[in-house]
Amino acid sequence: MSRPAPVTASRPSGHALRAEGIAKAFVSGKVRTQVLDDLSLTIDAGELTLISGPSGCGKSTLLAILSGLQKVDAGRVIALGSELGELDSRALERFRLLHTGFVFQGFNLFPALSGLEQVELPLHYLGLSGRQARERAAQSLDEVGMTPRMHLRPSELSGGEKQRVAIARALAKRPELLFADEPTSALDAANGQTIIDILHRIARTHGTTVLCVSHDPRLIRHADRVLSMEDGRILSDQRPAPPAATPEGTAP
């Protein structure tokens, strides 16, 4: 498996994401549920940050807000120096196109397309030529070890393989920010481990800021930083000792 050179030579320092006093509530009929209340945090660039917590603690909402998929009721989010609240929906789409990648729990692959085409598709909208898009897609698939199976459709792939294609799709855009929502919870232990390794390596080699939401305890060992959430607040902020087996072995 060949590995392309990192997009940034040294890992960028500083904050990739900053949230200041954000609040979010959902109204269903007469019931108003405050999901996030006056929450502030910063996410460092080039790290794999894990947000964990029980279901309903607001971690997915936090991810949606930090990634610009949802608006806040109060407070502000600054991503890569842009305040997301000031962008209209078109500008937000443009921001996401240029800077962010997503990996979801369900793999959300088009049944009709091969792995290579799934990865190629968003690249065309970035303005890449057909050849460039194909080359970059093949490179990304190589990085997640899917080269031998990149011409197969989702129905011919295992869950782990589908998630690797989904990661390649997010990665091929070369985003500064990569958001992952429960990327391993639909997978068995071995496949889950593979996905964790890939996400970790992306943060290392590409200097990508990876923000991952999961309640999967296996992920904790691999994260650079773990935020525990409960009831819309952050309870703890830890940096676990790096596991000895990390490929690059350059934990902060």
Next chain:
Amino acid sequence: MVALARKTLVYEWRRFLPAILAVGFAGLLQLLQAALVLGIFSSASVYITGSSADLWVGYPGTQSVSLGRPIDPDVEMRLRMDPAVAHVEPFYWVDADWRGAHDTGGESVYVTGIDTRADGLMFSRTLPPALRARLAEPDAVIVDRADVDKLGVKVGDTAVINGRRVRVVGESSGLRALGGVNVVTSLDTARQLDNDPTDLGRPTYLVARLRDPAQADAVAARLRGDKGFGPYDVWTARTFARRSVLYWMLDTGAGAGVVFLAGIVFLVGAVITSQTLMAAVAGSVREYATLNALGVGVGNLRWVVLEQAFWVGAIGLLGATLLGVLLLVAARSQDVPVVLNIPITLLCVALAMALAAVSGLVAMRSLRRADPASLLR
């Protein structure tokens, strides 16, 4: 570019099949309906389209060939005086009562008296020379193949028209009349059969061939102005044929019926097609939402849906065309009057594609559910 719309259509063809069939059958229905109506009503102008005359001269204001009134035979002189006119012949139209040899009761018939010479203009396209030569015999008539059962005769039989005995000497094809039965005779026989004393042996029409058919409009305009020969008017064959067909279409209300039915077919087709496309979009809504999360704009996603609608329309029409050709050939072989022309065919194609486009626009609304934030729950 990855052809998402086409690849999805091919891979999930079962999902799109109802839409393809809906567009196809809507197109086919429109087309066959148009062909049938045109076919039925074009028989109102079969006297004109089956003949090689360039100009028709008749009573002013005549709305359909079947509604002619006698004109002054001297108009023929006026026509012959014009250097552009190569040949003129009279044409008789007699509404008559037919009694067949076998007991079929009375039947209204249109007796058409034509010049039976081999170079005669009337019915030159529908009556082969051998057949028209047989009309030279006194009291000989030709009836259409499609009408023999109705008239209760076969070739060689005798019948009575307006009290005068006639003999069936042949069968024509493609001379089916609208609202009656055509009986073709010679000019002399027609004059004999005409028992209306006011007609005085005057022809109903004069038809003319021009040296240069392209000049028909100009010559018709030139001949029209002369008032010295009593009331008459001149039309080009094209104008008079069109006028006759339109008269029947509007007179019977068939025109409005066609438009109404076309509207219903369009509506039903659009409902089925849009529902199917919506279901297809809904089936991939998570994938669309993921693309949107990755920054692919909603506008681009809408194009994918519209492109799908376009392909559904194109494939449906292809099927409709193949089936339509087969059905039209079958109809022709069974003497069912069907006629199609290029403008009407193009109109039907345009309607079917419009149906697909409208359905695509409706289906786009399903994309509203492709909210990427909904993937994070």
